Amino acid sequence: MRKFDVIVIGGGHAGTEAAAAAAKMGCSTALITLNASRIGFMSCNPAMGGLAKGQLIKEIDALGGIMGRLTDRTAIQYRRLNSSKGPAVRSSRAQCDKPLYAQTMQSYLSTHPNLTILETEVADILSDGKKIEGVLCRDGSEIHATSVIVTAGTFMRAVMHTGFEQTEGGRAGDQAAVGLSQSISKLGFQLGRLKTGTPPRLHKDSINYSEVEPQPGDEKPVPFSFYELPNPFPYLPQVNCYITYTNEQTHEIIEENFDRSPMFTGVIQGVGPRYCPSIEDKVKRFRDKNRHQIFLEPEGLNVDEIYVNGVSTSLPKDVQERFIRSIPGLSKAEFIRFGYAVEYDAIDPRMLKATLESKDVDGLFFAGQVNGTSGYEEAGAQGLIAGINAARKSKQLPEFTLGREDAYIGVMIDDLILKGVDEPYRMFTSRAEYRLLLREDNADARLGGKGFALGLLSENDHRFLQTKLEAIEMGKKSLEEFFVYPTAETQKWFSNRGLPEPKDRLTGTSLLKRPEISWSELSELGFSSNVVPSSVHEELEIQLKYEGYIKRDIELLEGVKKSDGLRIPSSMQFSDVPGLSTEIRQRLDHARPETIGQASRLPGVTPAAVANLLIYLKMSEKSHERTVRAP
């Protein structure tokens, strides 16, 4: 019988990140997946990042994960979203060459030390009910491990729908996983039914490009990875996407066929994402809108498929053909694949700890879509945390967790394990309380040290980070030592721009803090910008311009941290805590929070209840100290 330190079930975005992390941390790791040629496959859109998702990739990269580096190797269009808005909401997005992304992932993992890839189906999870033992595969083989990570994505009891046509399968071209749900359910996990959907794919030569609007990428693309810049950069030729719109005729065709939609006729029971509705949902919910925007996105450089972003649908094939052909630029559209919806099982993530390990079965971890999330980035980020903790468990090292103040990853996991999900969860910047602290540009400064300590970042990567941090400090010093004096020439410079003329000398720091002054204006005033490497310009400028807000957030955070991190012993009986209502006691019993911070964020738990918990904890601590000290 084979034995590994860590088994990862699934080769999607959570599984690949988990397996790479565990193997990098020195654990013998098995990645078991249904189809090895689909490892790292993008099930839906050909893009990585986007609002708040870009932050997740940067954080994965900062910690030493692989998603950012692979994105930079395969990107065919980069776009910085919200680039004219505040730094907290700026996010990167890259269109990738879809087949190349999966191939690059496969060749990376296939030569990874400590990692074995096995192509089979996991049919059962082996445990004594309290502690993980390993897995049983469909071919009858038993594989044992200290930790098992389930990253089964959209595959558990998965059914695909196009109109009233139903097919078993996790996504087009892939079988469903049947036994795993049952096995997880037998271990006491509650399973819910969720749903997601995908739009049709059209042949690129069937689009009339004169009727659609080109959408080029950024002139100066910014890489995802902090540590590795492909040479040349961008590594691949960059391409345009295109924009078009639905119209009233499109909406009429869709509306006429609501009675043939599996969504509106009760055929699909799973809950879909409200924030990412299908086109039939959009037409129904936003009747006042006479058009919806559509992005036509190439799936690769040598690929015929165009992804029609914005019209995810499970309507019958003939309806899809009619409504798509009513859209400008698509009147002669040829379908390579029709849109469909997929329903699948997901666990209730409230049964997990912040490490993504089960609260009940020691050594069993869950990550990705199976925890009720949606998206490659959300999956990758959870995979990384589960991989790190599974590896640390097998090495008997303490757990590794991230808080809401550390990273978007911390926000997401905290939301999942405390609130659970009632629809597929995706990351938004609005979910983070300290989003000015959790920016894309400083993810390496926030997390790089942790990644190095965990053994995920190499010496080289770490040195690179140190050099960057030193450059920022040197930049601050040079700005502090640069002065603009109130001469006739400088006063003219200021008055020409409608700015108040300086009365005293001004430092570079005080100038760069002003909203109307950036690096180019500083250069005009005589500051030699090349003293500060351009790679740190943005971060340094944000630090100075938003200093007041950042300081306020840090102070706020310090106050919260004092009580937030206090641990609640797992043996604690909430029924012993005086002053808690039955409802609050039940909520606490159900969620079993690990810290006071987690308890305070549970829906329905009042500040007064938190105060009672705090008093109780302090009193228990004192009585414990008295007992320990007693002769």
Ligand SMILES: Cc1cc2nc3c(=O)[nH]c(=O)nc-3n(C[C@H](O)[C@H](O)[C@H](O)COP(=O)(O)OP(=O)(O)OC[C@H]3O[C@@H](n4cnc5c(N)ncnc54)[C@H](O)[C@@H]3O)c2cc1C
């Ligand atoms: C049709 C469709 C539409 C989607 N639409 C969107 C969207 O619009 N926006 C968005 O952000 N995300 C969308 N997604 C979701 C996105 O694809 C997932 O969020 C992401 O792929 C999740 O990654 P994962 O690693 O959790 O799972 P997946 O990428 O699904 O990977 C699961 C892996 O587990 C393996 N596996 C499953 N069961 C077993 C078993 N028993 N034994 C061995 N291996 C097993 C599979 O072979 C696969 O490799 C969509 C997905 C689908 C299928």
